[in-house]
Amino acid sequence: MVIRRCSEATYFRYGFHLDARDIYLGSCGRLARAPVRVRLSDRESQAVKERTDSQVCSNYSPAKAPLIAWDTITWKLGCTMTGSAPPLQGIRVVELAGLAPGPFAGLMLSDYGASVVRIDRPHPNAHSQSKPVPPPTFDALTRHKRSISLDLKNPASKAVLLSLLSKADVLIDPYRPGILEKLGLCPTTVLLKHNPRLIIARMTGFRRDGKYKGMAGHDINYIAVSGALSLLGREGQKPYAPGNILGDFAGGGAVCFQGILLALLARQTTGRGQVVNANMVDGSAYLATFPRLARQTPMWDGPRGSNVLDGGCPYYDTYETKDKGRYFAVGALEPQFYSALLDRLGLREEEVFPLGSSMDRQDKENWPYMRAVFARKFRERTRSEWEAIFDGTDACATPVLTMDELEEAGYDQRPVVGLSDTPGLDIRPDDGGWSGGGIHPGSGGEETLKDWLGWQAGRDYEVHNGGLVKVKVVARTKL
Incomplete structure (x- = not known):
């Protein structure tokens, strides 16, 4: 099937737009010479014929135009093509580089169209122009993000951050309690006065007001004191470490993402930003609401590993299976x-x-x-x-499929929910779907400084090895 013409109405419904030379495939962001061949199911083909005024022809030869596989287009499983922007397009996010939960919250925002710039720490070689550029950051949760490298202990670098925050909607703070305050960036006395509409999402492991607030920890520690870890394991055996999904990601980054969305929604009414306090103890405890309450019922009233839903039940x-290990x-x-x-x-x-x-x-x-x-x-x-x-x-x-099996089968990773009219961005296999991830410090930073602040490299700032931004004197007068 070849779509040769398409009206503006069709563009807004399905994401097709055609001028004299090109056809644009909406939210997929792919541009190709017309005519373009797309593979449609019978249902999809009929929908296009009935709902658009396209001139459709089937006498198409692949030699006449490039072929775009329908598999690359986000119609399948109810995610229809659309000309609408992703729901968070226009939202600007500053993510202070941290470990898993903070970057995951930023990833979820970026997957739905938010412009996310990551503030990386400077590399030891950042001041040297002769040493090689540092490798990408260890963090793989960098899909759709940009990076700027700043030394936040340096007043000029801190001024750059404040300039970005004056244009930002969200700041993701992954640091332990008190770090922002030590940097002179207290949310209530500095940041919200600097930008009253700013939403400051603070992600910690333990509660900020709890017994463990001053202690270091990791996922296993947070779900241990929340009670969630006590639910996991076989009868008569110790609780097992379930991988850092429950605390870091489900009870951490995803909960932080939810808090940011709630604050954005509230800002539409109040006109003001606020501080979002998220922690992995409360996050994982909240996720365990059902089993906690189910302990009062026969479904979950026994010891760990002896109940219906925790591995005790044979069905x-x-x-x-016969092939060992499967x-x-x-x-x-x-x-x-x-x-x-x-x-x-x-x-x-x-x-x-x-x-x-x-x-x-x-x-x-x-x-x-x-x-x-x-x-x-x-x-x-x-x-x-x-x-x-x-x-x-x-x-x-x-x-029980393994990750290796899914990757070999070409299983496509998708954003966490499919929105019919304002879908999220594609997740490519080589960009955080199955591989990729990681970002060079400073990658995309120049574009961010230009888009957000109108700054230009060489005129307003200098970029050193590793992406470290150093503001020139002329630019400091603008801060």
Whole structure:
């Protein structure tokens, strides 16, 4: 199918715009010579025919124009093409470089169109023009971001930061309590007076007013004192470290992102910015609201690892298949799903219970026997064989796929939610989807200083090795 003409109305609905020479594919940001061939499903093709005044023809030869695969266009799974901007376009964010939670909050903002500039610390070689440029930062959460390298202990560098903050909507502070204050950048007495509309998102591990506020820590420590870690692990065994997803990212960066959005929404009414205090103890504790309250019910009233949803239940667990090291996940809680599970496993209900038992799957006395039956059954076939059996059913049984398998299969990573009219930006496989990430200090900084402040390199400031910005005297008068 070739779209040769497209009206302005079509552009705003589907993201197509055509002048005499080019066709622009909306939010994808790709420009190509017309005519452009796109691969449409029958449903999508019919939608274009019915809802646009395009002149469509099918007698297309790939030799006449470049081919753009439809897979690269964000229509699939309900994310329709649109000419609308991402929802956070126009929002300016200054992210002080830190570890996982702060950069993740900045990443979520940038994925939805915010302009995020990261303030990196200067490299030891930054003042030397003869030594090589430093490598990209270790942080991989830099998709769609720019960087400026500033020494915030230097008054001139601090003045650059304040200039940026005068134009910014959001500041992400990942530092331990008191660091901004020591730098002379107290949120209430300095920053909000400097820019009353600024939203200052402060991300800490422990509570700022709690017992551990002055201590160092990492994800495992924060979820330990929040109670969340106590829920994770097998019965009779120690709590296990679940990877730094629950504290750093779910209870940290994602919660901070939510707080920023709430503050932006409130600013529309009040006209004022505010301080957003987020911490990973409260964040992970909030995420554990359901299991905390479920302890009062039979679903979760037992010790760790002995309950329905924490690995104690045999029909809510993982099982190794015939090909060692591969697993299947089972979550057949409801009766109809449990029946479908038994049917696909080829088991009669009486085979699952020990002789003389109550034949009640909710009776925990039966769980060890049931688990052994399921384990033996899953070891009879390979994971791919079980996939063929369970695919398309309501048995709530799925393969446990590894990251390597997903990458090899070309699984496409997407922003956390799909918005029908104002979608987020694409996540390319080589730009934080499966690889990439990391940013050279100073990368894109010159564009930011020009876009935000109208500054030009050489006239208003100098850039040293590693992206370190040094303001000239003439520019300081503007601060």
